[in-house]
Amino acid sequence: MSHEVLEFDVSSNVLLEKAKKDGAETIWDRQIAMKAKCGFGDKGLCCRICAMGPCRISPVEGKGAQRGLCGATADTIAARNFARMVAAGTAAHSDHARDIAHVMHMANKDGNYKVKDVGKLMKLAAEWKLDTEGKDTDEIAHELAEKALMEFGKPFGVQNFLTRAPKQRQQIWKDLKIEPRAIDREVVSLMHSTHIGCASDAESIFEMSMRTSLADGWGGSMIGTEFSDIMFGTPTARGTEANLGVIEENMVNILLHGHDPSFSEMVVLAAEVPELIQLAKEVGADGINLVGMCCTGNEVTMRHGVKIAGNFYQQEMAILTGALEAVMVDVQCIFPALARLSDCYHTKFISTSPKAKITGSTYIEFNEEHALETCTQIIREAIMNFKNRDSSKVLIPQIKSKAIVGYSVETVIQHLDKVVNSQTDVFNTVKPLSDVIWAGVIRGAAGVVGCNNPQVKHDKSHITLIKELIKNDVIVVATGCAAQAAAKAGLMTMEAKELCGRGLKEVCERVGIPPVLHMGSCVDISRILDLVSRVAIERGLDNSNLPVVGVAPEWMSEKAVAIGTYVISSGIDTFLGITPQITGSEMFTNLLTDKIEEKVGAKFFFEEDPIICAQKIMDRIEEKRDRLGI
Numbered sequence: 001m002s003h004e005v006l007e008f009d010v011s012s013n014v015l016l017e018k019a020k021k022d023g024a025e026t027i028w029d030r031q032i033a034m035k036a037k038c039g040f041g042d043k044g045l046c047c048r049i050c051a052m053g054p055c056r057i058s059p060v061e062g063k064g065a066q067r068g069l070c071g072a073t074a075d076t077i078a079a080r081n082f083a084r085m086v087a088a089g090t091a092a093h094s095d096h097a098r099d100i101a102h103v104m105h106m107a108n109k110d111g112n113y114k115v116k117d118v119g120k121l122m123k124l125a126a127e128w129k130l131d132t133e134g135k136d137t138d139e140i141a142h143e144l145a146e147k148a149l150m151e152f153g154k155p156f157g158v159q160n161f162l163t164r165a166p167k168q169r170q171q172i173w174k175d176l177k178i179e180p181r182a183i184d185r186e187v188v189s190l191m192h193s194t195h196i197g198c199a200s201d202a203e204s205i206f207e208m209s210m211r212t213s214l215a216d217g218w219g220g221s222m223i224g225t226e227f228s229d230i231m232f233g234t235p236t237a238r239g240t241e242a243n244l245g246v247i248e249e250n251m252v253n254i255l256l257h258g259h260d261p262s263f264s265e266m267v268v269l270a271a272e273v274p275e276l277i278q279l280a281k282e283v284g285a286d287g288i289n290l291v292g293m294c295c296t297g298n299e300v301t302m303r304h305g306v307k308i309a310g311n312f313y314q315q316e317m318a319i320l321t322g323a324l325e326a327v328m329v330d331v332q333c334i335f336p337a338l339a340r341l342s343d344c345y346h347t348k349f350i351s352t353s354p355k356a357k358i359t360g361s362t363y364i365e366f367n368e369e370h371a372l373e374t375c376t377q378i379i380r381e382a383i384m385n386f387k388n389r390d391s392s393k394v395l396i397p398q399i400k401s402k403a404i405v406g407y408s409v410e411t412v413i414q415h416l417d418k419v420v421n422s423q424t425d426v427f428n429t430v431k432p433l434s435d436v437i438w439a440g441v442i443r444g445a446a447g448v449v450g451c452n453n454p455q456v457k458h459d460k461s462h463i464t465l466i467k468e469l470i471k472n473d474v475i476v477v478a479t480g481c482a483a484q485a486a487a488k489a490g491l492m493t494m495e496a497k498e499l500c501g502r503g504l505k506e507v508c509e510r511v512g513i514p515p516v517l518h519m520g521s522c523v524d525i526s527r528i529l530d531l532v533s534r535v536a537i538e539r540g541l542d543n544s545n546l547p548v549v550g551v552a553p554e555w556m557s558e559k560a561v562a563i564g565t566y567v568i569s570s571g572i573d574t575f576l577g578i579t580p581q582i583t584g585s586e587m588f589t590n591l592l593t594d595k596i597e598e599k600v601g602a603k604f605f606f607e608e609d610p611i612i613c614a615q616k617i618m619d620r621i622e623e624k625r626d627r628l629g630i
């Protein structure tokens with residue numbers, strides 16, 4: 001097996017070498033075995049949605065098949081494939097949110113799940129016009145949860161959270177008939193429309209994709225974020241550490257990986273049970289060390305400061321350290337390969353969700369009714385596995401960085417209010433933020449989000465691009481694996497202000513914030529939508545008028561396709577560092593990267609070089625500033 005590819009994150013290099021010695025297979029080996037990618041699939045020109053196919057369309061006109069057996073063109077096929085990614089991504093985020101709403105429906109002041117942020121509960125109850133008179137917290141939580149669950153299947157009306165968008169944006173959605181109705185309906189409807197022999201008009205397929213994606217951003221994801229805050233606490237700024245060096249030699253190390261905070265929150269609680277800590281000591285460890293990965297890692301670091309072991313690409317690396325007693329997973333972004341890899345070590349790979357049973361894993365079903373009990377049992381399994389660790393196989397790269405995490409919208413507003421003298425209530429205004437942007441102290445803002453992708457060096461695009469942006473006085477908010485990349489690179493520290501332009505540096509100093517703000521997991525991109533919309537509303541503008549952009553330098557998942565689509569549908573330009581599989585259709589590519597701007601005031605940019613991408617972002621930000629006359 002060959003591992004010539006040197007990773008940008010140096011902690012990975014030593015572990016790739018170790019994998020070779022241990023005879024362990026990693027994504028690199030599989031990438032080599034995969035050889036060249038399928039050219040048809042890469043361009044979005046392979047259709048296998050019916051059994052007359054698969055049909056492959058030649059990208060060269062006049063050469064090879066130009067239509068599928070049913071007559072579908074390259075435009076139809078590329079648009080349908082893209083749409084189905086949007087539907088799947090929306091389903092994933094929203095089903096996660098549905099689970100959180102169910103957990104809120106179980107809220108009980110004497111039970112496992114209690115309402116943590118009563119203030120936020122009451123605010124949302126007022127926003128959703130819930131009659132709270134004479135009701136206690138649990139009753140209100142149950143009623144609000146029922147209302148949220150109706151958002152998935154209500155027969156009439158549109159998503160409740162749309163009213164958080166600027167009026168102009170709401171009108172655009174109404175005029176285009178893309179206001180999302182019930183979340184499940186949008187997913188089902190898009191799957192129906194892209195069935196064999198249904199919609200073939202690529203532009204209309206994309207409009208339906210926008211509507212479905214909006215059911216994610218302003219529906220499922222926003223419910224996921226808001227309800228998680230209510231149940232588990234609204235994040236506030238706190239310190240943590242990031243990278244594989246957070247795994248500790250003398251501790252029972254447990255990696256939490258996946259997405260759903262209703263599981264990870266209970267694991268955090270169980271890890272604090274004194275008897276379990278005592279048990280860890282009895283087996284010879286100093287204690288229990290919970291570390292996080294991917295978005296579950298983001299959820300628990302934002303609320304508890306749990307250390308971040310790494311992002312998507314490092315899930316195998318963490319096992320390769322030979323020092324993990326258990327990897328506990330729930331849903332999404334989990335390599336099935338982890339089962340085989342953990343067999344090379346003593347690590348127990350424990351899957352917990354009936355939605356994500358994984359071949360070769362130990363399955364211990366997580367049931368919210370017995371949440372703490374199950375998590376206690378899983379942690380016990382991890383502790384008892386400590387004795388099986390083979391110290392000759394342990395190698396923990398001593399690399400980690402400090403980071404400040406936990407910037408919910410509430411925390412951002414509270415901090416930025418110190419920049420200028422605002423006359424208004426600290427907690428209800430984004431005026432200070434818009435003031436520094438209007439004054440030009442900060443040129444604009446970028447939401448840098450998304451995954452890792454072996455098409456580019458691990459974290460290199462994230463870090464290169466973020467550094468370019470802050471150097472040019474663009475404040476960065478980050479979520480998902482991009483946020484973890486920034487944390488590992490030390491960009492979420494106060495010291496990182498030295499990498500900024502003069503304006504942003506001054507803001508960081510006066511406010512006491514790092515130039516890159518950790519805003520959470522992938523569902524928490526709804527926090528970014530909320531923040532941008534508040535600034536637009538405060539200025540009487542639409543989102544598309546603001547010098548703000550979304551960027552996904554290393555994206556890979558269907559969720560990312562749904563996100564990119566709802567971000568442009570919300571009026572915010574989106575820069576993708578990995579070109580989506582649509583380029584076999586010139587028409588569809590032009591629609592996404594040009595023509596769609598006429599309709600929604602924003603478009604996609606595809607740029608794989610992070611330096612050029614940063615330049616294009618700066619050009620676009622300055623163009624928006626010129627148009628505003630600021």
Ligand code: SF4
Nearest residue numbers: 047050053055068070
């Ligand atoms: Fe081929 Fe049409 Fe069936 Fe797709 S839907 S596989 S293009 S026949």
Ligand code: MSK
Nearest residue numbers: 295333450451480481
């Ligand atoms: S976990 S979707 S790899 S950001 Fe949300 Fe990271 Fe991308 Fe998964």
